Amino acid sequence: MKRAAPPGPDKTGAGRFRLRSFRLRITLTSTATALAAILILFVAASTTIVARRAQILDHILSAHLSGPGFGVATPALWPAIDAHLNASFSAFAPQGSQGGYAILRASRADGSLVYRSPSWPAALDVKALPDDSGLQTVADDATEWRLGQVRHGDMTVWVGVNRSLSNAQLRVSLWRFGAAAAVLGALIALLAWYLSARAMRPVEHLTGVMLGLNASDLDQRVAADEEDIEFAQLVTVFNAMLDRLQRSFLQAIRFSGDAAHELKTPLTILQGQLEHAFTHAAKPEQEEALVEMLEEVRRLDSIVRKLLMLSRADAGQLQIPLSPFDLRPILDELAEDIELLDAEREVRLDLPPLLLVKGDADLLRQVLQNLASNAVKYGLAGGWIGLSARQHGGQWQIDVSNASSGIAAEHRERLFDRFYRADHAHNRRIPGVGLGLSLAREIARAHGGELLLAEADQERTCFRLCLPAAL
Template sequence: MTRSPLPRLSLRLRLALWSAALAGGALLGFALLSSWLIYQAKLDSLDARLERTVPPGRPGDRGNFSPGDRSGLPPNPEPDLARDLGLPADAEVGLLIVGRTGEVIYQSPQWPSAIAQISPVPDPTQGRRGPRRLMTVRTPDGPWRVVVRATPMGQLAIAANLDALRQEMATLRRIYALTIPGLLLVIGGGAWTIAGQALRPVRQLSQSINQVTAQGLHQRVPADPDPEFAPLISAFNAMLERLERSFQQASRFSGDAAHELKTPLTILQGELERAIQQVETGSAAQQTLSQLLDQVRHLSGIVRKLLLLSLADAGQMSIQRQPVDFSALVQDQLEDLSLLAPELAVTAEIEPGVRVMGDRDLLTQVIQNLITNAAKYNLPQGWVRVAVNRADSQVQFTLTNATAPLTATEASRLFDRFYRGDPARARQTEGLGLGLSLAREIARTHGGNLALAPSPDGEARLELHLPLSSS
């Protein structure tokens, strides 16, 4: 089973998301880089303090310790040592003093057990601030930063737990985690607003395109001061102007042609009727004239439909509105269907007394076109179902007939002018494919609509909606 493609996001949303993504990447990179730089800066500062700091004691004895002599150290030197290192008083700080002969002079209680011993720093003859070594030692309690320095009396090691520094960095990361999403929302919202303002001319253009109908070709899109959209709007307005001019010319031509053909066809029809009465009944001449008269009547019907369609295209179809008993009108046309196709099984459910406000002649033509179409494209020994009922403030006329399954192309072009569908499904009744198109135009002129409704295979269902009469 194939999966349907996911709907594509709108351009405005994509611009906002891309802006937020780019800003998020930049903020995340800034957060990572700044965190690393701040950590390194704090670590360098701690290293500098570790190198400068000496164990607290009497001023004259700082850094001078005799083997086994702790007289120069206070009882608990770690808090003072933490303060000298710029750390909280409760921070874990360790002090280890080893004499020249390797004996331990002093070792803090919290001295990490992982640092069991310290390697001697060479060349201890360079005074109190002789050679030194910095290193980071990993322990179960966390990493410790250790400095080992040589003194005239031996080795001095000061260790500081980096947990306090890591907590500071964790606090900074939490601040980033709280502020960056808020900044991304602000950036995304700002990008959404800016994109909406930037795409405003496009929305106006879309609204104008949606309003382009046969009666709305005179509309124009207001000029936009933005230079990016001005050429597009000018080109669209020029296209509308060309379409309006071409449509008016085509509409005038079809209307004028139909009007000019109407008079000679009427005269020709009258002359043929008179000639038929003058020739011998049943003669070959009368049969020929009858056939010609049928063709003239057929041509007159086509001209009349073309004239109505041209008037509908121009929005000039005039209707004489009056109350019409729609139920009785449909019933009368169904009686004609029994004569047109007596082999069809007709079922009717007509609600009595349904009245509409409209032109009786035009509405009669609509129902006649629909019923004729149902008989023309029906199946042998087929059926027709007709229903008329009220639905809210409208009357709904439903006509369903048996037919061969409609293809997607046939369903989409059912109301196109001069479209007749598959010739194999047509019966002996002739036509030019104008009936359904004209019926829909008349329905729309009355404030209603005609559409093909969904139906099972082997059926065609047309629904006509018209506004009910207020009376």
């Protein structure tokens, strides 16, 4: 079966990138939309503010130029007029600015100077001043001025406003507005992440139910009337799928159990008849043929017994009385059996003197014998087989390992599947039907433990049986 790709970035099509997280996409889309709206608002507001600021400056400057004060001013009043102009435009400069908000110059037609502000830039000499009426923008080395002139008889008066200070104040204000917009965007992102999480709760609840499903607990259902309308149909479809799955699974369990049960009695009768015929065989050829048939009948009987036990495990009826006992003698017997099966194999033992577990001794012996048999059948000839045990937390970890050439990655996850055998070339010369590991895992789980493939590299294969320790 093809495995699903893990969540994460995905590319579909040439140059197309797609995030696999729906919640992240919703968050990013909402945040990007909000930020785009804020950016448009920021640009529009900035443009409006800049234009409005320029209009206000021009309006105040024009109001000062049109006033009657310049025409009747005496030499003693010019400094006061200059100070008044600076005070009028000081609000358009950043805080902490040291004067220079406005400048004033008055001169006669003959070129004689009536008054000039102390801060009047030297670069703005008479030749640089505009002759046209109206407001003009003039820049010296580092400052931009907005200048206007008015004539009273033979006297010309120039008034200028420091546009550079005004622009600096605008930049500070816009930077603050931009920082506030960035903070607002971050808050919107957090809010979108939170709201998307709330929106995904029904899906997460459905996912939790799916993760909690197992073969003996297919009767779980999700109440559709408790979910939002948008998710009710999804929940209904999921419940219908569970109904179909439960019916199919129960039918498979019944078929497996019934078939195994119906085969058990005929096989027992057939085995008895073959054994009776063997005792009355007249020729060696007949005895040899009967021995082969008996071996096949016993093999079928073993398969039937395993299928019966697996069907009980599937139905949740594999009840095992748990009583404390020492597993060390069983492991010692197993080591002796391995030496009898293959005297050339080195048996490596690393076992504690006392190994107390809770369970059924006969069933756990069957699990360990299956693991040891596989180590003998599939291990390297002339290699070694190891039996070790150590206590980790409240569990015993019992390892059955052997020297091997490794197990291909595509076979590792299917080793515990029923009727699955990793190497078809071996299947033709090594006996077995592929039920041993599956049954061993079910027995381990019925004991509150687990059986897993702990290691399968090019030098060592190790199966680990985990069992609760008896305190």
